[in-house]
Amino acid sequence: MRRLFVLLALLLAVSAAHAVDQPAIGPAVAASAASAIPLSTSHAAAHQLSHVVPGEEKTVIVSGNADESVPGWSIVTVPPAGWINDCCQYARAIGVNLVLYKGDWTGNPDRVMVLNVWPRKLPSLKAERQADQTQYLKKDPKATVNSFAVGGAAMTCDGVLYQGTDHVDDAVVFCDPGKATGIRLSWSMTVAANDPQRASVLALFRQVVQKSMYTKYRRGDKSTSRTSPP
DSSP: OHHHHHHHHHHHHHTOGGGGGSOOOOSOOOOOTTOOSOOOOTTOOOEEEEEOOTTSOOEEEEEEOOBTTBOOEEEEEOOOTTEEEESSSHHHHTTOSEEEEESSOOSOOBTOEEEEEEEOOSSOHHHHHHHHHHHHHHHOTTOEEEEOOOTTOSSEEEEEEEEOTTSEEEEEEEEEOOGGGOEEEEEEEEEETTOTTHHHHHHHHHHHHHTOEEEEOOTTOTTOOOSSOO
């Protein structure tokens, strides 16, 4: 059911590209491609900047405005070479903050890296992971659950790798940029267990997490520009 819901959402996004012209998504019961937890998207990304300097890696910045007790935020990362980043078309249509994918957008969650940002509520990253794991195992009690190590990340992160009985693996990494930020975030990706490039794709996913950084965002900052309407 979890993956069916995500697949339907992704297919909806293919036919709903005009969603970029709609207001930012409010709190929604929308899970990432690899997470069973409904994550609030009340701080849905309204701004995105891609920055490329010859000879250097391309960086992507996705930002959200201040909302209630949560300051404005920006997440910076480096997508794999040749991958497409989207915050305000397909990502917005399925209720997440950013998606990274390669090739054409097909509506298939396989090999799509998903960023979710939400207001911090649970007491710890361990609690976030436990809540996610509980939901996952309710849907697939015989799934295998292992840690997914992400060393060298700029934030404190806790990763998990679910290996479902449907022979599809879900990697989810929860990260905490600090109490003062008012947010937590997760990166997630689905990949087939028999994918011949499974190991290399998971390695790329791990690198995206490791290169992700938090910065505070304030509307009008020169370092962030809007590329589509909020």
